[in-house]
Amino acid sequence: MSSQGSRSSLPPPPPLPSTDRSIVKHRVDQIIRRRGVGTSGRRISLLANHFKVSVNRVDEVFYQYHVTISSEDKKMVENKEINRKIIDQLYKTYSSELAGKRLAYDGEKCLYTVGPLPCNKLEFSVVLEESFVNRGTMSDHGSPIGSSSKRTKQSFRSKTFTVGLSYAANVPLRSMSHDALRVLDIILRQQSANRGCLLVRQSFFQDDFRNFADIGGGIVGCRGLYSSFISTQGGLTLNMDVSTTVIITPGPVIDFLLKNQSVRDAHQINWEKAKKVLKFMKVKALHNNIRYKIQGFSEKPCNQLYFPLKLGEDDEPINISVYDYYTKHRKVPLTYSAYLPCLDVGKSNRPTYLPLELCSLDALQRYKKALTPTQRASLVEKSRQKPQERIRVITNAIKDNRYEEDPLMEACGVSIDKRLTQLDGRVLEAPMLIIGQNEECIPCNGRWNFNKRHLHNPVNIEKWAVVCFSARSDLTTVSRELINCAKFKGMNIEWPIALIYEDEASKRLNPFIRVEKMFDLIMAKTPSDIQFILCVIPDRKTSELYGPWKRKCLCAFGIPNQCIAPVKMNDQYLSNVLLKINTKVGGINSLLSIEQTSRISFIHDIPTMILGMDVSHGSPGSDIPSIAAVVGSLHFPLISRYRAAMRTQPSKAEMIECLYKPLENGGDGGMMRELLLDFYKTSKNRKPAQIIVFRDGVGESQFSTVLKMELDQMKKAYQALGDGDLPKFTFIVAQKNHHTKLFLANNAEKNVPPGTVVDTGIVHPHNYDFFMCSHVGIIGTSRPVHYHVLLDNIGFEPDKLQQLIHALSYTNQRSTTATSIVAPIFYAHLAAAQMSQFVKFEDGSGNVTKDETIDIQQLPKLHDKIVKSMFFC
Structure with missing residues (x-):
């Protein structure tokens, strides 16, 4: 999997603030009750899509x-x-x-x-x-x-x-x-x-x-x-x-198949693929108005599919094709079915065949394949x-x-x-940011920008290359525009060492081979200490090159890289690309003001580690392993720098299983070991006395389970690294997959402002939860994040915890807007999604279904040069 940490234990920790020993006695699966409500912020009148029931x-x-x-x-x-x-x-x-x-x-x-x-x-x-x-x-x-x-x-x-x-x-x-x-x-x-x-x-x-x-x-x-x-x-x-x-x-089966496979002619249809999509769907036979369930397709075309037909009680059966049976015996006209397979609507041991043009798909049938x-x-x-x-x-x-x-x-x-239910909310004040040379930046309506402003800690790039898999792009123009934009952001980027175009002959090859051939060119034209590669791909959303390219860069060579598919090379696009590049090569785009002055409540004088955790699952119908990702903060007291650890686990498993894997049993120590060791090394040899965990993707019915299973692993991983009291934990689940919406009571045309918090009225009657909409909603209706505090041994006051969560929504290094969810969870999601590309393209197919299961025990190991970077941004 990803890089394993050193197997040595940490040295004895320096004296830490007294740790509440009640943490050991506390039932780890017991959800805490609400400790009060927040009072800070501007009051606001809201509506919620809850209707009171008596x-x-x-x-x-x-x-x-x-x-x-x-x-x-x-x-x-x-x-x-x-x-x-x-x-x-x-x-x-x-x-x-x-x-x-x-x-x-x-x-x-x-x-x-x-x-x-x-x-x-x-x-x-x-x-x-x-x-x-x-x-x-x-x-x-x-x-x-x-x-x-x-x-x-x-x-x-x-x-x-x-x-x-x-x-x-x-x-x-x-x-x-x-x-x-x-x-x-x-x-x-x-x-x-x-x-x-x-x-x-x-x-x-x-x-x-x-x-x-x-x-x-x-x-x-x-x-x-x-x-x-x-x-x-x-x-x-x-x-x-x-x-x-x-x-x-709904409608004719043949019409659906032509659209689904983007072909013009029925003879171009891939029938194996069609079977996977249509199996168990319901169709109505137009000649008799009866409904059937699809099992598959016949192996032979309609005019070659014969069966014995007995015309009378005393007659000898005659062999007749399904096509002739319908057209001559049943007098049902067929125009295009003769050379196409029939639909099988029977049972596994007794198929029943219907010509395609007699079958119409029923309405309201869910499509469960990956989009x-x-x-x-x-x-x-x-x-x-x-x-x-x-x-x-x-x-x-x-x-x-x-x-x-x-x-x-x-x-x-x-x-x-x-x-709709009327309720009161509060709007928290946006945190102040530090950009450039300690220049203060106050976000407005959840947004800020770098127009005529510099990045806080830009990295100079002297040795880099640009490669191109897209015939439409001019690398000279791309390079010049990026360099010019970087200058205005205080980032010095020299002219690239090489501009490398893919050979015309390679464009028809398998994506893996195309990437291999491109790296042959890169190694021939660039030095071994190249800092960065910019890769131009044909289509950002659908390119099959993305997975193989990322794997080669991150695992084989350890080269920070950025993929682009430029449509509009405007300043906004290039600025966003530069934010990602600077972060990947070790720079910092912005900091919270409270990070620089060490004024973070409950954190400033106690070594505190922040974790973001998520699990990425394969698409519906696939059986590829799930990817668990955990990101941990580095360089205490900063809360804007993170590194990630990832592992595979059984398909669709939601509980993270690899937080702790004992070394003595042949394990690698688990993800927490990696993160704890790097926190220690980057934080002046201090162990975390407090750990704040943000967990995504967990339903309410799983709260006790996730708290018990995952928190227990974290404690064991910590204890395995040496003596000392356990840290205090605060464990928070963040949910976006819910149906509560908030509206302005006096102006329903607009979304609620960023920083809106609701912790009364529509929240849980006893448990500690609240809704927060930290981002600005421009299109559609904003969806607040539902935060559930399952455990809080640190002892945050409601206002302090809400302000910390709100501030963490402003620390996403690849964005100049407040994100809807805290940055650590956002990063964990990005890391899991990027590593899932390695699984998705492992066999070169690009799409894996249940019938084509890949047996992957672990993820490929990230290169030592990459593993501690924010490669996922």
């Missing part, structure tokens, strides 16, 4: 029942859609036996009623009538599908299911516990399911073209609504927000809504859906306010 019958009790549904052959039914139909039919058939109780069903194993059913254990026989086709298509093995004695285009048959209900638990409504809120959410989901909506966790989506936005490749962004009951400090609320998912464009960078950018752009528009959509939805009129809601006496 419950008039709090003494009601939900009774939970375990549900089993089996078919006539005793097999358990797992399909949620079918299960819901069965329970609907159960209520219609046996309402009196159920004492008229309305049922709230989650589609799986849990069913709830308000008050008990007549018995603790019940069993019912439920009959469903469903249309079916005695399919006229035949299997590839020569036997008919369905009955051979009688053919009907469409008929009805009855299926009998056995439904068992057994009492499981009581869920008092008064408690407003997690379980009680889950029941209320199930009622909302059931309403949406009854309306034919697509359900995605707590979001629902309707089949309405007005909610669709084409994002290319045969898929569309579908706008829907999110709704969930939340227990807050101000009481029960319904959180409603606009939500977006991605669905396949291309272009599709992702288009989805983000088309999903944006201004604050005023978002307010209009959700307030209309709360009125139109009439949730409280549901019989189960009525039974609980639930009523929902139609107005």
Whole structure:
């Protein structure tokens, strides 16, 4: 993996301030309670997309029942859609036996009623009538599908299911516990399911073209609504927000495939790729109006796919192709299917084939494959809504859906306010920055710039090169413009040693070979002590060269580098590039004023280390390893310089597993060892007496687990380096994946100002959390970060902690705006994402699916020249 630290222990630490020994006795999985609220900042009136809920019958009790549904052959039914139909039919058939109780069903194993059913254990026989086709298509093995004695285009048959209900638990409504809120959410989901909506966790989506936005490749962004009951400090609320998912464009299958693979002709379609995208999608056969589930494609084209057809009871079967069967026997006209594969809509041991042009994709089917960078950018752009528009959509939805009129809601006496929740917030003052030669810079509205200003600590670059993989770029112009821009920022960059263009013959080769050949040219034309390489690639978002190039630079040669794909070579673009370059080669663009004067509250006189932690997962459907990244601060008392440590771990695993790996068991010490050793070396041989941890990507249900597992590893890593008291820890989880939005009460056209904090009203009733919007929202509606303080042995006052978090949003070295989340987490995300490129391109395919699993035990080791740098910026 990344560079291993020295195996020697640290020398005995100097005397440290007294450490609270209660840290040892504290249950590491126990979440702390709120210690008060902040008071600093300018007061501001806000609205939140929470609607107050009152419950008039709090003494009601939900009774939970375990549900089993089996078919006539005793097999358990797992399909949620079918299960819901069965329970609907159960209520219609046996309402009196159920004492008229309305049922709230989650589609799986849990069913709830308000008050008990007549018995603790019940069993019912439920009959469903469903249309079916005695399919006229035949299997590839020569036997008919369905009955051979009688053919009907469409008929009805009855299926009998056995439904068992057994009492499981009581869920008092008064408690407003997690379980009680889950029941209320199930009622909302059931309403949406009854309306034919697509359900995605707590979001629902309707089949309405007005909610669709084409994002290319045969898929569309579908706008829907999110709704969930939340227990807050101000009481029960319904959180409603606009939500977006991605669905396949409904319509002819062939149209989708042409768009999805960007080909003009059906004969250019990659059928293996098509199978992976369409497997288990639902289609409707146009000739009989019946729905099927796709299993794959036939190996032979439609006109070569033969089966025996018996025309009469006493006739000998004749061999007929699927194409002739439909065109001559069924009189169904086909125009282009003869030479194309058929869709297989049967079972694994008994395929059923339908000509492609008779199949149309159903509406509201989620597309779960990875989006291309272009599709992702288009989805983000088309999903944006201004604050005023978002307010209009959700307030209309709360009125139109009439949730409280549901019989189960009525039974609980639930009523929902139609107005957004009003609350007070505060706007924190932006921290002062130091740029140039100790020049003070006060950000305005979350922004600052380097126009006619110098970087705080620019690095001079004398030996560097420019390489080009793009035929459209003139390296002389690129170099001249970058050098001129650098001069205005106080950064001296000499003329590059070499301008290297890729050979024309190499452009058609594999990306790995192209990079190898380019490095052959670089080594031939530049000295071994080259400081930096600027690389011009064809397309920043889609280039397959990026992963191989980064790996070669960072692992094989240890050369700081920057990739660009210049479209507009203006001053703003070049300034942003220079911020990244200066940081990567060891410079500092800006500092917080409080860093330079050592006036950081709770930090200035006690060695304190700040960590940012994140885990990057592969795209949906892939099985590549997840990448855990941890960044740690260096050069105490600075909080703007970091280094990163990364490891692979099992795919989709969220808990970080490699913070500590004992050396005696063949481990490398783990990520914390690397970070602690470098903190010590860069901080005048001082061990951290305090560690502040910022953790991203953890849901509320995982709080106790992450605190116990990861904090325990950190302590062991610290103890493994020598004697001394454990440091004090403050552990904070930052969440961006939530649905709370804040709006200005008196001007809904604008976003809330940067520095907005809310720690009352809509926060958790007991736990220590708050919302902070540190960045300026220019496009769409700002999303605040939800910070949860899980542990605080350091003992921050609410104001001091909020001010520190706000200040950390201004320390991102590659930005001249306050970021939405603290810089350490942002850096951890960048480091994990960059290292994931090494996994993504390991086999040269660029895309890895579950069927093409790569067995990668560890990441390649970063070069010693790079490992301690901010290469990820």
